[in-house]
Amino acid sequence: MSIDFEIPAEAKAIRAKVRQWVHDECKPAEQRLVAGEDYKTVLAELRAKARAQGLWCPFIPQEYGGMGLGPLANALVQMELGESHLGALSMNTQGPDDATMMTLLAHGTEHQKEKYLKPLLNGEKRICYSMTEKAAGADATGMQTRAVKDGNENYVLNGEKWFSSAASVADIALVMAMTDPDAPRHQRYSTFIVELPNPGYRIIRDIETMAVHGPLTEILGGGHSEVEIKDLVVPAEDLLGGEGNGFNMGQHRLAYGRLRHGMHNVSMAQRALDLATAHVVQRETFGKLLKERQGVQWMLADCAAEIYKARLMLLHIAYKAERGDDIRQENSIAKIFLANMVHQVVDTAIQLHGALGFSLDTPLAAWYTHIRSQRLVDGPDEVHRWTVGRNVIKAFERNGTTAAACGGDLL
Structure with missing residues (x-):
């Protein structure tokens, strides 16, 4: 008797297809960028080819326009895409967008899915996730950004965020803030959808890091922003997943x-x-x-x-x-x-x-x-x-x- 480590044939096939895609399309596209071609043009062409081949949003269900891959097939695909810094972007599965799309898919209302998730899935917009704060660091329950209900229509947010990856290229932000300081520790926080640009969500700077930055780093979404949140008004309908569920x-x-x-x-x-x-x-x-x-x-x-x-x-x-x-x-x-x-x-x-x-x-x-x-x-x-x-x-x-x-x- 033996343990079966055989990967299903359909998963092998999609892995082979993605491996070929990365080598035949993504790596040559990298060289086009190095040679000075316009990033948006190159990426748009690459994404159009990917979609035409059915290579789009690997883990997103088919009814939402994705490939509907399960965890195993998606893992195999992702292990191929990492060979090129255009790999994930070409198939609209780049971070931090991918995990944030999953959150909207799982917890968004029909209105939120139509208004915010749909353009993300189509590759028309990008999204960032603003949770980390200087004062809290690795302890997410130490966040101090506050959201106060203003009547029944809006929340008003004030605070700061640190290391919000890809914020400088995002059209939408998910922002976590404290809504009930007296609730149990893991139920104090809620998540809000914010359309960008917004005067209440101000990017102070992209933080300089030790990483070697090329001319395309920020354009590709490789920056990490420090953000001031001041009197940021968010409609109540843009609260995601209900109060207290942010953490x-x-x-x-x-x-x-x-x-x-x-x-x-x-x-x-x-x-x-x-x-x-x-x-x-x-x-x-x-x-x-x-x-x-x-x-x-x-x-x-x-x-x-x-x-x-x-x-x-x-x-x-x-x-x-x-x-x-x-x-x-x-x-x-x-x-x-x-x-x-x-x-x-x-x-x-x-x-x-x-x-x-x-x-x-x-x-x-x-x-x-x-x-x-x-x-x-x-x-x-x-x-x-x-x-x-x-x-x-x-x-x-x-x-x-x-x-x-x-x-x-x-x-």
């Missing part, structure tokens, strides 16, 4: 975002290992090719092992998600592992390239500066480790063994 909706949204980052990290790590291997098979030092040196082979082996573990981790989580199982423990474990995995593999690829890897003549150095954020965004490593550790203790106290908290029930 829970946000955690559900972030759970997908963590996995999507991890899926893209796998493809970035794979591409980094490919670049490193292509270099060592032709680079000669001291009369011998690098590929012949045992130390180099060990470095490649370590990278291969990390990528292998990452793939299995994501596929197991997708399997559990297909069944509707609770994946919170695995999600936190994977979030930590995948963020560190991609850092290790890209770092090794830079080392194997030598000074060339440290330069900007390959994409490795730029990737390296971007992926450092993976250990911070959607919850820092330490918070997830804390959560995982508490669950280990709970499992032991419940079962007399920690197995349930560390893969003891894999299948």
Whole structure:
């Protein structure tokens, strides 16, 4: 008797189609942008081709114009799209829009879906998610932005937001604010839909980070904004999901975002290992090719092992998600592992390239500066480790063994 790890034929087919799409269309489009062509023109052409091939909004149900992929097929697709920074954008599955569209789909009223979700699904608009604040950081329940009801028609919001990714290119924002400071800790917050631009939602600046920024970074939505929210009036009909449900909706949204980052990290790590291997098979030092040196082979082996573990981790989580199982423990474990995995593999690829890897003549150095954020965004490593550790203790106290908290029930 054996365990069946066979991927369904239809999932294999869509993975192959997306892999071909990335190599045949997305990577050449990247080169067009590098050569100076207009970003909006290139992306519009790319998206038109994608839609014509049925490659659009992978996880969105077909009745809403998406591909209707389940967790497994979507994971396979996302692991291909990460090879190109135009991959996700080409199929309208880029962050932070993707997870935010899921929130609107799950919790929006018919009016909200028609007015806000529909243009997002059509690729006509972009959306950002304003939750994080300087004063709160990783503790989302420490948010201080307030929303006060003004009669029955409107809410008035005041506060500040920090690191609102893609806000500078967004046409819509989801803003989380405290509506009831006396409610239980996780029921104090609500989420509001805000059309942009709006004088009450003012972008102070795109925050400078350690990441290498190219001329297209902000245009692609790679910026992270500091936002002042002052006397921002939001109609009551634009409250999303009811009062007090903002925190829970946000955690559900972030759970997908963590996995999507991890899926893209796998493809970035794979591409980094490919670049490193292509270099060592032709680079000669001291009369011998690098590929012949045992130390180099060990470095490649370590990278291969990390990528292998990452793939299995994501596929197991997708399997559990297909069944509707609770994946919170695995999600936190994977979030930590995948963020560190991609850092290790890209770092090794830079080392194997030598000074060339440290330069900007390959994409490795730029990737390296971007992926450092993976250990911070959607919850820092330490918070997830804390959560995982508490669950280990709970499992032991419940079962007399920690197995349930560390893969003891894999299948």
